[in-house]
Structures are given as structure tokens and as C-alpha cells.
Amino acid sequence: MNGCVFQFSGHSLTALGSGALWWADRRVLCVSDLHLGKSDRLARRGGLMLPPYETHDTLARLENAIEATNPKTVLCLGDSFDDRAAALSLTQDECLWIARLQAGRRWLWVEGNHDPGPLDFAGSFMAEVSIAGLAFRHIAQAGAAAEVSGHYHPKVQIKAGGRALSRPAFLFNASQLIMPAFGTYTGGLRSSDPALQQILGADMQAILLGTPPRHVPNLAL
Template sequence: MNSLAFSFSGVRLHALGSGALWWPDHDLLCVSDLHLGKSARMARRGAPALPPYETRDTLARLAADLKRTGAKTVICLGDSFDDIEAADTLHETDRLQIPALQAGRMWIWIEGNHDPGPVSLGGTHLAEWRRAPLVFRHIAQNDARGEVSGHYHPKVRLQARGRSITRPAFLFDDRRLILPAYGTYTGGLRSSDTALSGLMGPDARAILTGEQPRLTAMPR
């Protein structure tokens, strides 16, 4: 399993190359910003059509991470669906896969700004969830301590071997951890953007996703 272990708020976590967060002490897998059904939402709004496979690809990668880790608890950290209608209009194949992934697991849907209400699928729907010393919510708050959140879709740009690389990334400091977007059709916000550089402390670090997760100082 391609991952990088790191310490946050006194616990040992693993940043998976896929963009998922693994907490082995609690058999807990956390993913953020799946944005399932994004291509369908864009089509409803008259945007140019995208291949309607992003939901299937995202769920397939999630299934692979669940198989690798054997997670007993899954937290979807908000914006799991691109909007409420997307949750209600999933292709039947995708709709059937979700309860198959949920079977035998505690499954928590954290509410996001794209999907603020409950969806017609199994699992528990919460604004936030706590497992000491961590708190899981969608958007970072000013009083954060041990906070795990998403929302910003952080990405990092680095120069490596004379070329520039940009990848989704985990960002963390001594107070908060922000996950990259897990969904296939999701853009990203550079860590140098003021929305992120203003949130993260001066010693914040980044873990780039990919085949070999890489730890670096957070670019500003």
C-alpha cells in the first residue's frame, strides 16, 4: 500500500497515495470531496458534456482502498455528491455499489456545502464527528485543534528535476489537517492561495499524493 506515515495531534496517521487518510489504530478510512455525479450536474446546467464515468471510477478507487486497509469505519468528509439531486439520480450500477461498500462498516456522511442535507442512502449523516483527539468536519474553523477537514481541494506545485509537478496534497500543521479531493472530476486550489496560506501555520507541511507520496514544506 503506497502511503506515508505522519503524526498529527498526537496520533499516527497514513496519507495514502490515492488521497485517502488511514487511521490504523481505529481501522478508520477518511475521504473527502468525492463529488459523485458531477458530470450529470454539469449536463443539467447546460455545460459541455463530460464522460459520465467519474462516479464509477471514484467508487472503484474507494473500493480498492477499503480492500487494502480492511477499514471498519468510513468517514466521507463532505461534498460526497456534487449536489442533492446527484445523489438521487445515480446510475443504478453506482447506486448498488454504495451499499455494497457500506456492508459491515460504520459509514458516516459528513455534510458539505454541496450536499447539506441527508441523502437517500444508508449510513449516518452528521455535521461533524469526533473521535478523540480528532474532530472531522467539512470546512476548517478558526478554533481548530485536532481538526480534519476538506473543502479546499488543496494541491501543491513543486519543481523536481528541472520540471514542474502539480499534485493534490494533504496539508497539515500543529492544529489542522486538510485532505485533498478524492473525486475523479475535482479541481484544486494551490497551497499558495491566500485561502490556504492564511489558514495554515508557518510550519505547515504538505504530502503530495501519487504512486510515491512525498512530504515537503507547504509551498507558499
């Protein structure tokens, strides 16, 4: 498995190179910010005309993560759809694909700012989820303990070959973990941004996505 094992709030977790989080002891696979249907929303609102393949690519990578881990529970940590209309725009084949991924396992949709409220998909829609002392919600709460969240699409700038590169990353300290965006068409917020610095502070660590994922114990790169 392409992953980096780390300790968080008394639990052993694995940051997968794809951007998914694997909790082996509980057989929970967590992904955040799929933003399915984003190309449809951008076209609908007169924005960039992007090739409408991101939903297929995102679902293919999610399927790979599920096949690699065989989870009992899949937890989608908000902004799974780019908006309500984007969810309705998915093709029948894409909806059936999601249904196949859901078969035989518990599927939890945490509500995000892009997709508040239940949608017409199987699974449970919840404002937040608590499992064995870890709180899963879309947007981090200031000063929260043992919290896993998404929303910010964190990235870290690194230097490689004399160039500055930006890599999606898990960001965390002793009590809060912010997931990278799993969706194909997603931007990101640098770890140096004041919003992330305010949440995670000087003790911020990172695990950069890739093969293999790279743990950065401090961000003085």
C-alpha cells in the first residue's frame, strides 16, 4: 500500500499517496472534497470550459483506494459534489458507479459548504461524525481536539531541482488534521496561508501526496 503511517490523537492512521486517509483499526477510509461535477458547474456559470472527465477520474481513484483497503466504512468529508445541481448532472453510469462502490459497506456523507443537506444518493448524510473519539467534520473548529476536517485543500510549496513546486498535503498538529482535496479539479491553499497557520500553528506537520507520500515533520523546508 502506498502510504505513510503516523500517530494522531492516540490512533495510528495511514495517509495514502492518493489523498485518502486509512484508519486500519476501524477499517475506515476517509476522503475529502471530491467536488464531483465541477466541470458542469463551471460551464453552467460561464466559467472555464474544462474537459468533463474529472468525475470519471475522481471515481476511478476512489475505486482504487477502496480496492486497496477493503474498508467497512467510507467517509466522505464534505464537498463531495460541487453543488446540488452538479450532483443532479451526474450521468446514469456515474450514479451506478457510486452505487457499486457503496455496495456492502457503510457510507457516510458529511455535509460541506458546497453540498449542504441530503442528496438523492444512498448512505447517511450527517453534519459531522464521531468515531472512537475522533471528530470528522468539513470545516475545522478553532481549538478543537482530535478533529479531522477538509475544506481548505491544503498544499505545501517545496523546492526540487532549483524550482518551487506545490504539492497537495495532509496538514496536522497534535490535535487537528486537515485533509487534502481528493477531487481531480481542485485548487489549493498554501500551508503558509494565515487561515491554516491560525488553525495549526507553529507545530504544523505535513505529509505530501505522491509515491511514496513524504512526511515533513516541520514546514521549514
